Each structure stands twice: as C-alpha cells, then as structure tokens.
Amino acid sequence: MANKTIIVTGGAGFxxxxxxxxxxxEGDKVVCVDNLVTGKKDNIKLLLRHPNFTFMEQDVSRGLKxxxxxDQIYHMSSPASPIDYQKLPIETMMVNSLGTKNMLxxxxxxxxxxxxASTSEVYGDPEKHPQTEDYWGHVNPIGPRSCYDxxxxxxxxxxxxxNKMHYVDxxxxxxxxxxxxxxxxxxGRVIPNFVMQALKGYDITIYGDGSQTRSFCYITDxxxxxxxxxxxxxxxxxxxxxxxxxxxxxxVAKMIRDMTNSNSKITFHPLPKDDPTxxxxxxxxxxxxxxWEPIISFEAGMKKTIDxxxxxx
Numbered sequence: 001m002a003n004k005t006i007i008v009t010g011g012a013g014f015x016x017x018x019x020x021x022x023x024x025x026e027g028d029k030v031v032c033v034d035n036l037v038t039g040k041k042d043n044i045k046l047l048l049r050h051p052n053f054t055f056m057e058q059d060v061s062r063g064l065k066x067x068x069x070x071d072q073i074y075h076m077s078s079p080a081s082p083i084d085y086q087k088l089p090i091e092t093m094m095v096n097s098l099g100t101k102n103m104l105x106x107x108x109x110x111x112x113x114x115x116x117a118s119t120s121e122v123y124g125d126p127e128k129h130p131q132t133e134d135y136w137g138h139v140n141p142i143g144p145r146s147c148y149d150x151x152x153x154x155x156x157x158x159x160x161x162x163n164k165m166h167y168v169d170x171x172x173x174x175x176x177x178x179x180x181x182x183x184x185x186x187x188g189r190v191i192p193n194f195v196m197q198a199l200k201g202y203d204i205t206i207y208g209d210g211s212q213t214r215s216f217c218y219i220t221d222x223x224x225x226x227x228x229x230x231x232x233x234x235x236x237x238x239x240x241x242x243x244x245x246x247x248x249x250x251x252v253a254k255m256i257r258d259m260t261n262s263n264s265k266i267t268f269h270p271l272p273k274d275d276p277t278x279x280x281x282x283x284x285x286x287x288x289x290x291x292w293e294p295i296i297s298f299e300a301g302m303k304k305t306i307d308x309x310x311x312x313x
Contacts, residue, residue: 003027003028003029004028004029004071004072005028005029005031005069005070005071005072006028006029006030006031006070006071006072006073006074007031007033007064007066007070007072007073007074007103007112008020008023008030008031008032008073008074008076009033009034009060009064009073009074009075009076009077009099009103010033010034010039010075010076010077010117011030011032011033011034011039011044011074011076012032012034012036012039012040012041012043012044012055013034013038013039013040013043013076013077013080014043014080014178014180014182014183014184014219015076015117015175015219015222015223015226016032016034016074016076016077017032017039017043017044017182018180018220018222018223019074019076019223019226019227020032020044020047021047022223022227023227024047024050024052024053027052028052029052029053029054030047030052030053030054031054031056031066031070032044032047032053032054032055032056033056033058033060033064033077034055034056034057034058034077035057035058035059035077036057037079037088037091038079038080038081040184041055059095059099060075060077060095060099060103061091061094061095061098061099061102062098063102064102064103064106066106066110069110070106070107070110070112071113072112072113072114072115073103073106073107073112073113073114073115074114074115074117074230075099075100075103075114075115075116076117077095077099078092078095078096078117078148078151079091079095079148080119080148081187081188081189082145082148082188082189082272083186083187083188083189084187084188085145085147085148086144086145086147089147090147092147092148093147093150093151095151096148096151096152096154096155097151097154097155097158100116100154100155100158100159101158104158104159104168104170107162107168107169107170108162108166108168112169113169113170113171113230114159114169114170115170115171115172115173115226115229115230116155116156116159116170116171116172116173117226118152118156118172118173118174118175118238119148119149119152119174119175120174120177120240120242120279120281121145121148121149121152122137122139122149122152122153122156122174123137123138123139123174123279124137124138124139124140124149124274124276125138125139125274125275125276125277126138126276126278126279129280130246130280130281130282131240131279131281132240132282132284132285133174133238133239133240133282133285137153139153140274143273143274144272144273145274156172156238159172160172160236163235163236164236167235169235170235170236171229171230171232171235171236171237171239172237172238172239173225173226173229173239173241174238174239174240174241175222175226175241175242176215176217176240176241176242176243176279176281177189177190177191177214177215177216177217177242177279178217178218178222179191179216179217179218179219179301179302179305180218180219180220180301180304180308181219181304181305181308182308183305183309185312190214190249190252191216191252191256191302191305192309193205194252194253194256194257195256195260195305195306195309196309197264198256198257198262199260199262199309199310199313200313201262201263201264202264203264203265203266203267204256204257204262204264204265204266204267205267205269206249206250206253206266206267206268206269207268207270207271207272207275208249208268208269208271208275208277209250209268209271210248210249210250210251210253210266210268211248211249211250212248212249212271212275212276212277213246213247213248213249213277213280214246214247214249214252214279215242215243215244215247215279215280215281216245216247216252216298216301217241217242217243217294218243218294218296218298218301218304219301220296221243221294221295221296222241222242224292225239225241225286225294226241228290228291229241229290229292232289232290234289237289239285239289240282240285240286241281241283241286242280242281242283242294243281243294244280244281244282244283245294245298246278246279246280247298250266253266254266255299255302256302256306259302259303259306260306
C-alpha cells in the first residue's frame with residue numbers, strides 16, 4: 001500500500017529517525033512525534049522541509065491527537081540506554097505504560113496497525129541461551145534496570161490485551177543491541193563509549209572482566225527488519241530483531257582500538273548490578289516469517305560508525 005500515513009513516536013531518536021528516512025524514501029507521509037528528551041532535532045534536519053514530513057514536539061504519555069486517517073504507527077518512544085532510563089526512571093515507565101496505551105487507543109480508533117518497539121531487556125539476565133521468543137526471561141522487578149525492563153514487559157502485555165480484546169493489529173519487535181550513525185556520543189552504551197574513548201585517546205572502560213557477550217546489529221539491517229515486521233501478515237506476532245553474531249565485550253574494545261589506530265589502554269571496572277552476562281538472539285522466527293536476517297558485517301558496520309563519530313568530533 002503506497003502513500004500511507006504513518007506515525008513514528010520517538011522519531012527524532014536513533015532508530016526512530018532512521019525509520020523516518022526509510023518511510024519518506026518509500027513515498028509515505030510521516031508524522032514524527034518526539035519530546036526531544038533523548039531524541040535530537042538534528043537527526044531529522046534533512047526531513048523537516050520535506051512535504052510529506054511533519055514534526056510534532058510532544059510527550060505521548062500526555063496524549064496525542066492526529067486529524068485524519070492513520071495507517072500505521074511505529075511506537076519507538078522511550079529512553080533506551082541505562083544512563084538515560086536510570087536518570088529518568090519515572091518518565092521511562094510512563095512512556096512505556098501510559099504512552100503505549102495512548103498509542104494503542106489511537107490504533108484502535110484509527111484501525112491502524114501498530115508496531116511496538118520492545119527490547120531484549122525483557123529477557124533480563126537470561127538463563128536460556130540464545131534467547132527465543134517463547135522464553136519468559138529472568139528479570140529483577142525492583143533492580144536498577146527495572147524501570148525499563150518491567151515497563152517494556154508491561155507494554156507487551158498491554159499490546160497483546162488490545163490485540164485480543166479490541167482486535168488491534170499489533171506487532172512486537174524485541175530489539176537487541178543496535179548501533180550506527182546518530183547514536184549519541186554520551187549514550188553510555190558499549191559502542192559509543194568505546195569509539196569516543198578510542199578516538200580521544202582516553203582509557204577504554206570495560207565494566208566487568210569483558211567476558212560478557214553482546215550481539216550488535218547495524219542500523220540499516222534493523223530498520224529493514226522492523227519495516228518487514230510491520231508489513232507482514234500475522235497480527236500479534238512477536239519477533240526478535242538482532243544480529244546473532246555474539247562477541248565478547250573485551251574483543252569489541254580491542255577491535256575498535258585497532259580500527260581507530262588508538263593508543264588507548266583498556267581498563268576494567270566493577271560490573272553494574274543486574275547487567276546481563278550473555279545476550280544473543282535466536283532469529284529463526286524472523287528468518288522463517290519475514291525472510292530477514294542481518295547482512296552488514298560487524299566490521300563493515302563499525303567502519304561506518306567510527307567514520308560518523310569522527311565527523312561529530
């Protein structure tokens with residue numbers, strides 16, 4: 001269906017802004033909604049004058065009114081890095097609860113399809129490896145990460161309730177670590193931390209002994225997967241979105257140091273409470289249902305990411 005009207009909440013954020021780019025390139029009309037708490041207008045500056053693009057500075061936790069028909073909603077709003085959601089725990093919980101309900105109400109009213117950006121954090125510090133969609137997770141409900149983990153779990157439950165009670169066409173994407181241009185330098189996550197420290201010649205700081213693992217998906221692969229999920233057939237689908245290329249954090253640090261020709265030392269610090277020790281998605285469902293899997297290698301994606309961070313300095 002060409003020329004759809006699509007809302008992207010959190011559309012000035014890292015992943016949300018890339019979704020906006022993708023949809024505009026597809027010829028759709030995009031309403032980007034963001035309160036700019038963690039998003040940046042700079043991420044959408046090239047779209048602001050496009051006739052099919054509208055920006056609304058709005059907190060969806062407080063409601064949202066859109067005149068006319070809406071075909072699809074990408075609900076991407078929420079702080080997503082520990083440094084952000086631990087600084088904004090109440091705001092994080094509100095956008096993932098009230099904000100999600102407001103967008104589900106709109107989807108119900110407009111009979112629009114909605115994609116909920118959930119997270120691999122619903123699995124917590126997983127006891128099952130790799131993580132499949134039928135795994136219920138291992139989450140501390142009152143720990144330092146609980147404001148994000150538990151509010152995303154609530155958002156999933158709420159979305160499925162709307163699906164069952166009101167027949168809202170819901171898709172849920174459990175997004176694993178994603179990286180690429182437009183990540184904030186002070187994001188606090190592994191990739192921007194390591195890249196900026198290496199480029200500046202600072203010590204590269206690892207929390208824990210570096211043996212913990214993460215799986216990193218390049219942004220264009222992620223957006224491809226999310227748009228495929230949105231446009232797939234089955235309502236109520238829950239799909240892992242990520243790259244199953246599992247890497248030790250210490251190996252990532254060494255690779256980034258080498259790629260930046262940095263003389264930075266690698267230092268080790270205590271591991272934060274409830275920090276996951278292993279993280280790797282099982283993407284069998286995405287392959288089977290969507291025909292999707294990442295195609296950008298970590299080396300190629302990191303080169304693009306390092307080049308982008310270099311220009312930001």
